[in-house]
Amino acid sequence: MSTGTINIRKAEMRDYSGVSLLMDELHQLHVEARPDLYRALETRMEKKEFIELLETDKRYLYVAESSETGLILGYGSAQLSVIQDNPLMVDRKMLYIHELVVDNKHRGLGTGKQLLQAFIELGREPQAESMELSVSTFNSGAQAFYEQMGLVVRSSRMEYTL
Numbered sequence: 001m002s003t004g005t006i007n008i009r010k011a012e013m014r015d016y017s018g019v020s021l022l023m024d025e026l027h028q029l030h031v032e033a034r035p036d037l038y039r040a041l042e043t044r045m046e047k048k049e050f051i052e053l054l055e056t057d058k059r060y061l062y063v064a065e066s067s068e069t070g071l072i073l074g075y076g077s078a079q080l081s082v083i084q085d086n087p088l089m090v091d092r093k094m095l096y097i098h099e100l101v102v103d104n105k106h107r108g109l110g111t112g113k114q115l116l117q118a119f120i121e122l123g124r125e126p127q128a129e130s131m132e133l134s135v136s137t138f139n140s141g142a143q144a145f146y147e148q149m150g151l152v153v154r155s156s157r158m159e160y161t162l
Contacts, residue, residue: 004068006111008118011061011075016050018072019063026101033138053077062118064102064111074102074111078119080126095123097133100142107141116149 011019020043027044030037053059056079064074078097083089097119102112123131132154135142 004066006073006114007065007067008062008114009065011054011063011077013051013054015063015065015072015075016047019050019061019075020045020047022072022075022101022103023099025104026099029139030136033136060119060122062115064115072103073106074100074115076100076115076119078122078131080123080128092130093126093128095119095128095131097131100133112145113149116146 023044024041027038027041031040053061058080059077060079061077062075063072065071066073076097077099078095081094081096082092083094084091097116100112100115100119102115119131131151133146133151134157135146137143
């Protein structure tokens with residue numbers, strides 16, 4: 001399925017409905033994989049939360065928009081974190097990706113690569129040392145995508161169900 005040209009740009013208020021649908025899709029994946037952890041929700045991201053994220057300093061929201069249809073095919077958000085004056089850690093700047101989601105029907109067409117590349121470029125501007133994110137082990141497609149894009153596992157979070 002061709003989506004034509006994809007335009008990666010900063011998210012705006014008018015993007016809320018498209019972003020909300022993508023966040024619902026992402027959350028549903030988590031609910032289905034881990035109903036012991038995630039609640040089923042009517043809406044994953046309320047409009048108020050989206051507005052607050054748009055206004056948050058050092059928080060970056062990008063959308064992947066089809067230039068043919070105007071539909072939002074992907075969404076990502078990241079935040080610049082400065083680790084400084086921590087006695088255990090080296091001072092550094094890091095871009096943390098909170099979400100990166102591409103519409104299920106448009107995966108495998110390069111949209112995610114373009115979004116992730118936009119975040120890589122964003123992290124280079126303030127000279128961040130790294131870009132980091134978390135991905136659940138049940139999301140093997142996302143893990144494979146991130147590894148293909150050059151990300152490596154730095155740590156693992158483990159659990160023991162009691």
